[in-house]
Amino acid sequence: MAPITARGNKIMTTHTPKLSLGPILYYWDRETLFDFYEKVAETDIDIVYLGETVCSKRRIMRDKDWLEIAIKLKNSGKEVVLSTLTLIEANSELGKLKSICKNEEYTIEANDMAAVNLLSGKQTFVTGPAINIYNARTLNMLSKQGLRRWVFPVELSRETLTDILEQRPDNVETEVFVYGRLPLAFSARCFTARYHNLQKDDCQLRCIEDPDGLLMSTREEDPFLVINGIQTQSAKSCNLIADLDDMKKMGVDILRISPQSKDTIDIINIYHDCLHGKKPIHEASSELEALSPTSTCNGYWHGGAGMESVNQHLNEKSVE
Amino acid sequence: MSNTNNTMELVCPAGNLPSLKIAVDNGADAVYMGFKDDTNARHFAGLNFNDKRAREGIAYAHQRGSKMFLAINTYPQPSGWQRWQDAVDHAAELGVDALILADIGVMDYAAERWPDLRLHLSVQGSATSQESIEFYHRNFGIKRAVVPRVLSLKQIKTVAENSPVPIEVFGFGSLCVMVEGRCLLSSYVTGQSPNTFGACSPASAVQWKDTEAGLETRLNNVLIDCHAKDESAGYPTLCKGRFNVNKNTYHAMEEPTSLNTMALIPELQKAGVAAIKIEGRQRSPAYVEQVTKVWRAALDSAQQDPDNYQPKAEWLQALEKVSEGSQTTLGAYHRPWQ
Numbered sequence: 001m002a003p004i005t006a007r008g009n010k011i012m013t014t015h016t017p018k019l020s021l022g023p024i025l026y027y028w029d030r031e032t033l034f035d036f037y038e039k040v041a042e043t044d045i046d047i048v049y050l051g052e053t054v055c056s057k058r059r060i061m062r063d064k065d066w067l068e069i070a071i072k073l074k075n076s077g078k079e080v081v082l083s084t085l086t087l088i089e090a091n092s093e094l095g096k097l098k099s100i101c102k103n104e105e106y107t108i109e110a111n112d113m114a115a116v117n118l119l120s121g122k123q124t125f126v127t128g129p130a131i132n133i134y135n136a137r138t139l140n141m142l143s144k145q146g147l148r149r150w151v152f153p154v155e156l157s158r159e160t161l162t163d164i165l166e167q168r169p170d171n172v173e174t175e176v177f178v179y180g181r182l183p184l185a186f187s188a189r190c191f192t193a194r195y196h197n198l199q200k201d202d203c204q205l206r207c208i209e210d211p212d213g214l215l216m217s218t219r220e221e222d223p224f225l226v227i228n229g230i231q232t233q234s235a236k237s238c239n240l241i242a243d244l245d246d247m248k249k250m251g252v253d254i255l256r257i258s259p260q261s262k263d264t265i266d267i268i269n270i271y272h273d274c275l276h277g278k279k280p281i282h283e284a285s286s287e288l289e290a291l292s293p294t295s296t297c298n299g300y301w302h303g304g305a306g307m308e309s310v311n312q313h314l315n316e317k318s319v320e
Numbered sequence: 321m322s323n324t325n326n327t328m329e330l331v332c333p334a335g336n337l338p339s340l341k342i343a344v345d346n347g348a349d350a351v352y353m354g355f356k357d358d359t360n361a362r363h364f365a366g367l368n369f370n371d372k373r374a375r376e377g378i379a380y381a382h383q384r385g386s387k388m389f390l391a392i393n394t395y396p397q398p399s400g401w402q403r404w405q406d407a408v409d410h411a412a413e414l415g416v417d418a419l420i421l422a423d424i425g426v427m428d429y430a431a432e433r434w435p436d437l438r439l440h441l442s443v444q445g446s447a448t449s450q451e452s453i454e455f456y457h458r459n460f461g462i463k464r465a466v467v468p469r470v471l472s473l474k475q476i477k478t479v480a481e482n483s484p485v486p487i488e489v490f491g492f493g494s495l496c497v498m499v500e501g502r503c504l505l506s507s508y509v510t511g512q513s514p515n516t517f518g519a520c521s522p523a524s525a526v527q528w529k530d531t532e533a534g535l536e537t538r539l540n541n542v543l544i545d546c547h548a549k550d551e552s553a554g555y556p557t558l559c560k561g562r563f564n565v566n567k568n569t570y571h572a573m574e575e576p577t578s579l580n581t582m583a584l585i586p587e588l589q590k591a592g593v594a595a596i597k598i599e600g601r602q603r604s605p606a607y608v609e610q611v612t613k614v615w616r617a618a619l620d621s622a623q624q625d626p627d628n629y630q631p632k633a634e635w636l637q638a639l640e641k642v643s644e645g646s647q648t649t650l651g652a653y654h655r656p657w658q
Contacts, residue, residue: 087499088449089475097451113445113452120455130502132446132515134395137425141459155504155513156397163398185503185559188470191573195565216572217564218543224563225505227572232498234508299511305540306508 016275017248019268020047020175022258023083023109025183025228027058027207030065037069039265041076044272047254048073051083051100053111053128055190055229056093057205063099070106079107086111086130087186087230107148120145129154129177130186136167149173151256154182154238157303158246165251173253178241179267179288180258181213181226182234182306191227211261212293223294236307239296241284244274263291328588329595330619331389331488332612335367339601339608340377343386346609347616350387352420353377354518354601358400359407360391361444362601363518374414387417393442394518395423405429412437420466421445422501431460440488441465443597444514446501448475450482457484464488464594468499473584477591486594491581492611492639493599497559497574505558510540521557528553537561578643582615582631585622607642614638 021040028036040048050066050073052058070080084097094114101108101118110116111128119125126149133139133150142150152161154177165174193203195214207213213226215235223235237260240247247255255275257267270287273279289296299308332348334340343351354360356368369377378388390411396404404426411419412434419437421427422444430439443466447453456462466488467479480487498505500514507513510525527538534548537556544561547553554560559573579599581588588596596619598611614635622629 086502087470088452089471091478094449094451112449113447113455114449117451117455117458132395132423132501134397134423134515135401135425136398137401137428138423139425141424141428155507155516159399160397167398182504182508184508185498185505187498187573188472189497189573195568195572214565219546219562219564219569220543221564222542224542227565232505232573300507303511305511306504307542 015248015251017252018046018254019044019271019275020254020256021045021049021264021268022177022180022256023049023051023053024259025054025181025231025233026211026213026261027055027060027205027229028211028261029208030060032211033061033065034069036259036264037073040268041073041078043265043268045078045257045268047079047081049081049083049109051109053083053086053109054231055207056085056090056096057203058207058229060208081107081109081126083109083128084111084115086128086183087188088112088114089188109151116142116145122146124148126175127151129183133164134160136164139164139172140167140169143169143172147172149175149254151175151177154184155300155306158243158250158301159303161252162250174251175254175256176240176247176252177238178243178247178255178257179239179271180237180256180260181293182236182238182300183231184225184234184306185232187230187232190230191232192229195227215294234297234306235294236297236309237288237292237294238298238300238306239285239288239292240298240301241271241274241288242281243298243301244281260293267291327623328585328593328619329488330612330615331595331597332608332615333493333598333601333603334377334608335362335364335601335603336605337369337373337377337380338605339603341380342605342609343612344381344384346612348386348612350389350417350595351377351381352389352391352597352601354391354393355407355410357403357407358516358518359394359396359404361393361442361514361518362391363394364602365523367602371410371414378414378416382415389418389420389440390414390416391420391442392426393420393422393444395444395515396426397516401425408433418463427456427460427462438463442501443468443490444501446499448479448499450479450484453479453483453485453487466490466597468501469496469579470499473587473591476588476593480592486592488595488597489581489588489593490579490599491596491615492643493579495574495577495579503559509542509558521555526556580636580639580643582618582635582639585618585631586626586629589622589626603642610638610642 109126109128124146129151190200192207207229213228216225226233274284300306302310329349331350332343334353354368381388408430420440420442422442439462453465506520525540529536534546535553544556560576563572
């Protein structure tokens with residue numbers, strides 16, 4: 001139990017958060033996936049989320065393929081979590097979800113309330129960023145159902161997280177999406193198929209051609225959003241590297257990096273080095289800016305529009 | 321669970337008292353409204369009900385046999401929590417017939433504090449399967465779930481058949497291409513989203529500018545579209561803009577259309593759908609009047625003779641006139657893009 005102050009607030013002690021690698025949001029080919037996780041196994045990442053969360057038609061990897069990767073990662077000392085689909089529409093998707101939720105070997109990341117319902121009271125689970133936990137009452141209610149870790153919704157600010165953490169249950173870990181293109185919306189329609197003038201049922205899985213999604217720019221050619229099948233993402237990559245110290249003080253337990261087709265391993269290393277004081281934040285910040293597909297943003301965390309980039313100059317000074 | 325009595329309830333929108341009265345007068349079985357703040361998903365200036373108007377409206381509806389629902393369907397953060405809690409208490413004291421809720425915390429509070437108050441799961445709760453509806457039923461005893469507009473007719477049938485509670489579907493109005501409750505596009509650009517603020521692409525962030533190329537519409541400086549002189553310019557709802565993908569300029573997400581499922585009434589009825597919801601609390605009393613009148617006639621006609629039901633040309637024309645973009649579609653219920 002964390003100590004309680006006279007006001008009922010829990011005292012947060014500074015600790016070093018763990019690093020996690022979120023599920024791959026794009027459609028990559030099998031060989032690329034196996035190679036990718038081979039390299040991930042050699043990094044200092046603590047937790048790896050595996051599985052398809054965007055589209056049930058992406059079936060290049062079978063369950064046994066994912067489990068093979070899971071075992072390798074586990075043998076390298078990683079905690080493995082199986083991520084599940086975000087939009088459950090068809091009965092076949094529900095059936096698939098049920099079969100994943102039956103596994104007892106790995107923790108499940110629920111990305112839809114259907115998964116939360118299947119896991120409630122049966123085994124502990126994690127909720128992904130698409131589960132709307134916007135206040136402490138929701139967090140406490142889900143904790144009673146078996147929630148052991150939650151990913152903070154990406155559109156909320158550090159102020160809101162601070163407020164929620166003041167009233168959080170003791171046994172729930174908090175994970176923050178710190179790096180990567182933000183998952184912003186889900187639709188029944190496939191915008192990749194729409195771009196190729198194909199029907200969804202005959203999409204030919206063309207999303208495999210775009211390992212970082214299809215860039216959508218404004219008519220002034222400003223990179224704006226990214227089409228990833230039925231999911232819409234930000235073109236800018238969220239990057240909260242300048243807020244690491246703040247997150248440590250707040251009691252954030254895990255920092256999530258969302259994979260991109262190139263340089264993910266470098267990004268993991270940069271975050272790891274910063275967390276352990278081996279690299280100054282300002283240096284990491286410019287390195288990450290260069291590694292992001294377009295540019296970076298941190299507006300949501302600072303209470304503004306997600307696409308904004310709040311100047312971190314003051315934070316950098318206080319860190320050094 | 322299918323609706324057993326085979327009549328679908330007509331649920332109409334009211335953004336103000338004149339709309340509420342017109343909906344009741346023209347045959348709405350139920351009318352839904354919201355308070356004048358960010359606790360509901362139509363948080364627009366000049367819209368919604370203060371205490372006095374809400375009391376008057378509820379009395380008006382109840383005297384004439386219509387039910388009143390109240391939407392508290394945005395997601396409170398701790399700094400605003402009290403406002404949502406007060407809204408629940410206020411609605412219960414006003415004697416509404418049901419609360420339409422999305423947030424788990426708010427639902428937990430409402431179920432504990434007002435155990436006899438009927439709760440509906442809002443479309444903002446993003447429940448697209450019987451399994452997720454079951455969560456809210458098991459924990460909070462919801463009596464109905466409004467399902468997102470992304471489901472196809474086949475999927476609606478499956479959910480209606482297997483859901484532990486009756487379901488309500490959207491019949492007419494503006495179309496969201498994204499799953500409600502799961503779209504952050506608006507806050508990415510403006511800082512305010514339906515989840516946090518109760519508005520998408522809020523008016524305060526909109527800019528219109530006449531340029532040589534045409535009329536530019538922007539949202540917090542981001543160019544959403546540019547309309548040539550001969551094109552009609554719509555409100556810059558983010559997902560309805562034109563964007564460039566590999567040098568192709570097009571409606572990359574959604575063309576501005578409205579939803580109209582009038583042709584599907586017998587099938588929805590057969591599927592056991594309990595209620596048809598009309599979108600548009602932000603629209604005028606004239607819209608509410610027209611849509612309520614036409615849908616009342618259509619539902620009555622389908623109820624009397626489902627096998628020979630056909631939407632009448634004059635109904636469709638009347639709806640065409642009030643729909644946004646003057647185009648109507650069956651939305652996801654029928655999926656030409658599938």
